[in-house]
Amino acid sequence: MNTTNSEFEPKIVAFVCNWCTYAGADLTGTSRLKYATNVKIVRFPCTGRIDFMLLLRAFAQGADGIIVSGCHPNDCHYTSGNFHARRRWITFRGLLDFMGIDVKRIQYSWVSAAEGAKWADVVNSTVANIRELGPYTEYKKVAEYLDKEDYNG
Amino acid sequence: MDKLRERAAALLADGTVALVIGYEEGTNKPRPLFCHTAEDAGKLIYDSRCINNLAVYLTKKELMGTEKVAITATIPVLRSILQLSVENQLNEEKILVITVTEQGELKEFAGFAEIESYIADFQLKLSGKEQEIIEKLEGMTREERFEFWMKELSHCFKCYACRAACPLCYCTKCIVEENRPQWINPWAAPLANIEWHINRAMHMAGRCIGCGACGDACPLGIPIQLLTRKMMEDLGPEFGFVPGQPSKNGNALSTWKADDKENFIR
Amino acid sequence: MEIKYISKEGLNEWFSQIVKSGKRVYAPVRERGQVEFKRVQALSEVAEDYIQTTQSIKSSVFPRAEVLFSFEKENGKVAVEDFNPDAVKETVLWKVHPCDAAGFKPLTAIFNWDYKDKLYNTHLEKTTLVTFSCAKADNSCFCTSVNGGPGNTAGSDVQLTMMPEGGAIVEILTPKGEALIQLAVSAFEKDKGEDKSKYLVDVPKVFDVEEIKARLATAFDSPVWKEQSERCLGCGACAFVCPTCACFDIQEDAHGSKGKRIRCWDACGFSLFTLHTSGHNPRAVQSQRWRQRILHKFSYMPDRLSVLGCTGCGRCSRACPVDMNILEHLISIAKK
Numbered sequence: 001m002n003t004t005n006s007e008f009e010p011k012i013v014a015f016v017c018n019w020c021t022y023a024g025a026d027l028t029g030t031s032r033l034k035y036a037t038n039v040k041i042v043r044f045p046c047t048g049r050i051d052f053m054l055l056l057r058a059f060a061q062g063a064d065g066i067i068v069s070g071c072h073p074n075d076c077h078y079t080s081g082n083f084h085a086r087r088r089w090i091t092f093r094g095l096l097d098f099m100g101i102d103v104k105r106i107q108y109s110w111v112s113a114a115e116g117a118k119w120a121d122v123v124n125s126t127v128a129n130i131r132e133l134g135p136y137t138e139y140k141k142v143a144e145y146l147d148k149e150d151y152n153g
Numbered sequence: 154m155d156k157l158r159e160r161a162a163a164l165l166a167d168g169t170v171a172l173v174i175g176y177e178e179g180t181n182k183p184r185p186l187f188c189h190t191a192e193d194a195g196k197l198i199y200d201s202r203c204i205n206n207l208a209v210y211l212t213k214k215e216l217m218g219t220e221k222v223a224i225t226a227t228i229p230v231l232r233s234i235l236q237l238s239v240e241n242q243l244n245e246e247k248i249l250v251i252t253v254t255e256q257g258e259l260k261e262f263a264g265f266a267e268i269e270s271y272i273a274d275f276q277l278k279l280s281g282k283e284q285e286i287i288e289k290l291e292g293m294t295r296e297e298r299f300e301f302w303m304k305e306l307s308h309c310f311k312c313y314a315c316r317a318a319c320p321l322c323y324c325t326k327c328i329v330e331e332n333r334p335q336w337i338n339p340w341a342a343p344l345a346n347i348e349w350h351i352n353r354a355m356h357m358a359g360r361c362i363g364c365g366a367c368g369d370a371c372p373l374g375i376p377i378q379l380l381t382r383k384m385m386e387d388l389g390p391e392f393g394f395v396p397g398q399p400s401k402n403g404n405a406l407s408t409w410k411a412d413d414k415e416n417f418i419r
Numbered sequence: 420m421e422i423k424y425i426s427k428e429g430l431n432e433w434f435s436q437i438v439k440s441g442k443r444v445y446a447p448v449r450e451r452g453q454v455e456f457k458r459v460q461a462l463s464e465v466a467e468d469y470i471q472t473t474q475s476i477k478s479s480v481f482p483r484a485e486v487l488f489s490f491e492k493e494n495g496k497v498a499v500e501d502f503n504p505d506a507v508k509e510t511v512l513w514k515v516h517p518c519d520a521a522g523f524k525p526l527t528a529i530f531n532w533d534y535k536d537k538l539y540n541t542h543l544e545k546t547t548l549v550t551f552s553c554a555k556a557d558n559s560c561f562c563t564s565v566n567g568g569p570g571n572t573a574g575s576d577v578q579l580t581m582m583p584e585g586g587a588i589v590e591i592l593t594p595k596g597e598a599l600i601q602l603a604v605s606a607f608e609k610d611k612g613e614d615k616s617k618y619l620v621d622v623p624k625v626f627d628v629e630e631i632k633a634r635l636a637t638a639f640d641s642p643v644w645k646e647q648s649e650r651c652l653g654c655g656a657c658a659f660v661c662p663t664c665a666c667f668d669i670q671e672d673a674h675g676s677k678g679k680r681i682r683c684w685d686a687c688g689f690s691l692f693t694l695h696t697s698g699h700n701p702r703a704v705q706s707q708r709w710r711q712r713i714l715h716k717f718s719y720m721p722d723r724l725s726v727l728g729c730t731g732c733g734r735c736s737r738a739c740p741v742d743m744n745i746l747e748h749l750i751s752i753a754k755k
Contacts, residue, residue: 052355053336053348060344061674073411083409087392090415091358091406094387095351095380098290100299108418122419138296142303143344180558184742185650205741209652215704216649305451310474310483310684312659317652318740330691339670340484340683370740372473372656374453 010130012039012065013058014123015050017081020071020112027116035120036127039067046070048081052092055106060143065105065130067122072110082110104129105136154199156259157225160251161194164223170249171220174210176203185210199225199253206366208233208320212242223249228275229364231268233320235399236362238265242323269399277363277397279382286376303343306350308373311341315353315377318370321360328352354380359388359405363397420592422610427585429606434462436603437511442547445479446513447472456512465514470557475662475734476512476519477526480542484683487538487669491677504541511599515550518562518732520574522662523548528724529665538682547595550575556620559733561746564626567731569619580615588615625746626753628717628727634752635718639710647748648709650741655686657735657743663716663728666692687711713748 016022022043028035044050047070055066068089076082089108097103107126111119161173165188177186177196183203188194208230210216226234234250237243243265250262252271262268279287290298313329316322329337329349337352338345353367361381368378385396388405391414402408425433438444438460448457449466453473459465488501523543530539553560553569562568572578576596579587589607591597600607658664668685672678685692688709693702702708716728729745736744 053352056348056351057336060348080409083411083413084406086413086415086418087409088406089418090391090413091384091388092355093417095354095358095384097295098298098380098383099302099347099351100293100295100297102295102299103417110418138299142347145342145344179742180736180744180747182742187649210650215706308451308455310659312655312686313689314652314654314656314740317654338672339668340681342484366740370652370654370656372660372738372740374451374473 008131008135010038010064010127010135011062012067012123012126012130013063014039014041014067014069015044015047015054015058016041016067016111017047017050017070017077018043018045019077020075020110021069021119023113024111024115024119027113028119029116031116033116033120035123038127038130039123046076046078046081047085048076048078050085052088055092059101059105059136059139062140064133064136065107065126067107067109067126069109069111069119069122072112075112101139102133102136104133154197157199157251157253158194158197160259160261161188161197161223161225162191164249165189165194166191169221170223171218172216173197173223173225174207175199175225176205176207187216197225203227204366204369206230206233206318206320206364208237209318209366211237211248211320212323217247219247221247221249223251226250226252228252228272229362229366230320231272232277232362232397232399233364235265235268235272236321236360237323239399239401240321240360240404272397275397280365283365283376283379283382286379290379303347305375306346307343308375309341309346309350310373311339311346311349312372314370314372315367318366319357320364320366321357321362322353328356350377350380353377354384355406357381358384359392359394359400361385362399420590421597423589423591423600423607424609424611424613425579425587425589425607429603429608430585430587431462432606433600433603434513436606437513437599440602442509442511444511444513445476459513470555470560471516471732471734471737473734473738474660475522475732476515477522477662477665479510479512479546480523480539481526481530481665481667484681485538487680487682489677489679493676502538502541504537507541507545510542510546511549512546513549515548515575516553516732517550517569517571517573517575517578518560518567518730519662520548520550521562521567521571521730522732523574525663525720525724525726525728525730526665528720528726532724547599548574548576549596549599550578552578552580552615552618553620553622554581554618556622557733559736559744559746560622560731561625561733561749562731563622563624564746564749565628565727565729565731569622570615580618582613582618588613588618590615622731626750631717631749631753632721635714638752639714643752644710644713645706647743647751648706651688651705651709651743652741653688653690653705653708654740655684655688656738656740657712657745658686658688659684660734660738662730662732662734687715709743713745713752717749 058066070082093103109122164170173188175186175197176183185205206229245265252260254260337348365378368376388394389396392405394400444459445456446459446465447454448464454466454469455472456476488499490499530536572592576593578590581587666685666687667682670681672681694700720728
């Protein structure tokens, strides 16, 4: 496992809100902070808009890890979007864990527009974490069913 | 039983209600019965074998019509009625709820508020078989849990009996039928199946009243009621819901508190 | 038709030769408290002592989801990869009940009505059916009322009738069946002249299907549909377990510039099955959908395809969460 992990480059999708984390990630760049390049950022108006299906879709399409990030509590551009999101995450996380889906592969965080350094840190630690966990082949196997001979029932 | 039949017949005969929804003997177990006349009421039965959740019919427009309807309600049906009521799906004036108490007495509720105090005495319990699966799952590693659920859910052929049997799945357009964009592939296959069941459970979060009708309806014997059940037990202590009681403070996922606790956001 | 006898040991030998030949063998297996067709390697895996598998075997020729073709767009050109019949493997379906085997006739009629369906026909061509006559039945079975029976050989390539000592009467019915016997000729013995009917369960005939057909011809506006379907929840359990239901949907699994076109099961009991883009639904309520189910099986199919759409397996009645017992409903139609 460890030998393959050294060659393994995790694919990570970050779902972030426009007002805080996206601006924060921008600041990371303008501050010339270097961080791992494994992340593809998808910008949303608000964490409240980040449907749990998007996370499942990312795993099914080959993501090894996911970052979901938005404004700190009480900082939401739309007042309560992140509070709604937080409830959804608590609920969703519990369900995924019950079903045995690896919740360690989803990193939730609050990153404000001023926290460029924190964004670099969140990405770097998530990449290191996923590198340790290895590719998420378990879920991909479930997604690649149509090529299998006996998938019916 | 005779009292129930007599009362139902009287309600239909004097026009108080146009329909009584209850149970009759079926092929191997009781099944739902729709009484339109006093004569039909003679077929009514009510005992512990009656497990269909009749509340599912209360939101079907084509069956309900515009006149008053009586329903013989078991405890899960009473719970469903309360939850449907807090979700503004029922017209209290048009529904007469009747139950048979543990002492065998007929009880008619004056309104939904009375149902609430009545069911407060009944604790929601998992069946022995469900408890067994939960304990088995709790003893598993994450990988084993994944394997368990993937195996179970890969059997699903998407007949949607779980959705059809659930009184709280009343949406006229379900997420699985949404195709712009198509969130969940409509065919039955491992990925499409787990996505469907995760969605079903998430949409039931804080709303499931734990009747187990979805699991009972599943022709392939998948213990899917445990997924919605799990949501209910998780949310109870976290967000102040009591399993089996209506969520009076609004839907778990459309409300929030500034001090909702979590330990995984950094 | 040729009749032979096979002993318990012979049966084991024949089965292992079939597996050895490289054909895929599907047989009823007991798992999670249910009996379903699964791929098996040894006779010991095959379930004993059950009435019926929950699902029919139609998925072997009409899978839940099947790729019709796949496509990829590159530099403005589209490459299409069609369904490849050569990739379909030879399959043996073991221990199929006569009512399931009979279901292949209506399925074949549907999939060859005007267009000859390549996928279905390929699967069927490469499938050999070994049926076991029925020694047991329950109160949902009614094969004898729909021109079938516990020892009916229609659709079978080989039929076995098990005998108490573990041996079986073997009826070799088609060249495909003969080819399967050839895999282990020495395992078979000469016919012992036993009458198979004494090993069959008695399934009483409870209605006359011709009478039902005649009544249905004028029953379109009958109140019976609403009466019967009031408790129907509108799920697709009955259609999906049915050996003859063949409604399907065609969907696309596309990602970026490539994708697959998929045929998957659908059911006339679903409210969305007939929903038009305009919003109009010609079968707007459940009673109309229930009527469609019954009329399609017992009136439209006999009229257009000269075959009944029901084999009396009783699966729909067993699978229904609200006990929409089809036998009971048919009897009530016959009596109206």
